[in-house]
Amino acid sequence: MNHVPRTAQQVIDDSAATIKLIGKEFLRKEIDLVTLKWPSYRFMTPLEATRIFADLYKVAYIDCVRENLDIEHAEKTKIGAKLSWKERNSDLTQMWIARQHADELGMPYPDYLEFAFKFAVARQRRRLPQPNQLRPSSEAQTVAWNAKLAEFWTEDRIDLAFQRMPALPQYTATNFCESAAQIAYRDQLISYGKKNTITPWIFVRRYLLQRAEITEANCIEIFGAMLFDEVLATALRNRSHSPFAPIVHSPLATIERAQSCFSLFLPNKENHDQCKLCPLVKVCEKTHELVRANVAAATGSVDPLREHQLKQQRDRTSRCRAKKQITGAELASNNLATKPHIHAPEESEKITPVHFFAAEIS
Numbered sequence: 001m002n003h004v005p006r007t008a009q010q011v012i013d014d015s016a017a018t019i020k021l022i023g024k025e026f027l028r029k030e031i032d033l034v035t036l037k038w039p040s041y042r043f044m045t046p047l048e049a050t051r052i053f054a055d056l057y058k059v060a061y062i063d064c065v066r067e068n069l070d071i072e073h074a075e076k077t078k079i080g081a082k083l084s085w086k087e088r089n090s091d092l093t094q095m096w097i098a099r100q101h102a103d104e105l106g107m108p109y110p111d112y113l114e115f116a117f118k119f120a121v122a123r124q125r126r127r128l129p130q131p132n133q134l135r136p137s138s139e140a141q142t143v144a145w146n147a148k149l150a151e152f153w154t155e156d157r158i159d160l161a162f163q164r165m166p167a168l169p170q171y172t173a174t175n176f177c178e179s180a181a182q183i184a185y186r187d188q189l190i191s192y193g194k195k196n197t198i199t200p201w202i203f204v205r206r207y208l209l210q211r212a213e214i215t216e217a218n219c220i221e222i223f224g225a226m227l228f229d230e231v232l233a234t235a236l237r238n239r240s241h242s243p244f245a246p247i248v249h250s251p252l253a254t255i256e257r258a259q260s261c262f263s264l265f266l267p268n269k270e271n272h273d274q275c276k277l278c279p280l281v282k283v284c285e286k287t288h289e290l291v292r293a294n295v296a297a298a299t300g301s302v303d304p305l306r307e308h309q310l311k312q313q314r315d316r317t318s319r320c321r322a323k324k325q326i327t328g329a330e331l332a333s334n335n336l337a338t339k340p341h342i343h344a345p346e347e348s349e350k351i352t353p354v355h356f357f358a359a360e361i362s
Contacts, residue, residue: 003170006256020295020305022046026100029100031261038161043170043257045260054083061077094131171185175251177257180277186218193222200234262284267281
């Protein structure tokens with residue numbers, strides 16, 4: 001995923017839209033996902049990442065129909081017709097949760113979707129999975145799902161995904177500010193170099209000389225000081241028959257180095273370890289206040305989904321009370337209608353004490 005420049009206003013707009021569309025119970029997960037998700041997505045807003053995931057889901061769905069069911073039907077298939085990015089809806093929430101699951105696993109979205117659809121086809125499901133059906137739904141299915149995932153998402157496949165990943169300016173030495181996303185990526189590269197699945201001089205050429213995503217100190221940690229000198233010399237010597245040009249990235253604006261959770265929360269309120277260590281925490285706080293103001297201006301509340309839930313609760317309470325009042329009135333009316341009528345005796349039928357005693361004497 002290539003880097004797309006963005007402005008502070010774009011980030012504020014995305015965060016405001018996210019708060020209006022997605023519940024806090026799902027948004028809080030975004031902080032933990034920053035270091036888990038595939039490196040290409042760590043500096044995207046969650047809304048932008050979900051849009052990309054939704055587009056890829058539609059492509060994967062149609063491709064699966066074409067390959068396994070019917071070519072002509074695939075061309076007519078329409079996916080995501082009910083998905084709206086303007087108002088809260090269950091289809092968007094399901095897509096959001098599905099994207100978060102891919103992030104939990106640290107997989108590129110195309111690979112995750114390829115596996116999920118292949119798994120569904122192999123189990124001969126009657127229908128292809130909807131977004132909320134991409135992940136396993138039972139304990140038994142989870143065991144089978146994880147076993148098949150281990151066969152699919154192998155070390156070789158992970159290495160290939162790393163090799164295909166475009167260079168992002170956020171990971172270069174020029175823009176390194178020790179954010180959690182950057183540190184996690186550098187740690188991944190160090191682990192990758194230590195696995196010996198890539199030729200050392202190729203690793204040094206790509207990640208040190210060409211992309212500048214690691215330092216010489218990192219390389220010494222991987223190969224040792226003596227071996228690194230030899231590896232570096234080999235990389236430079238092979239430059240003549242395997243030329244490359246260093247990728248030059250200009251220093252990024254602060255907002256371009258913001259991680260995916262940026263401005264969605266008030267950091268000091270969340271009290272998350274990652275927030276405490278984030279180099280952009282002060283900027284995040286100020287930007288979040290702008291986001292809140294944006295949301296309040298548009299909806300009349302800084303937490304519109306919470307307000308909506310409270311309104312629904314009040315409406316339910318009002319309907320329940322009204323129903324009880326109606327039921328009570330109906331019961332009272334029915335009691336009056338069914339109350340037995342007491343016949344008032346005629347004057348001649350009334351028994352006076354005199355009549356009573358006279359009757360007893362006779």
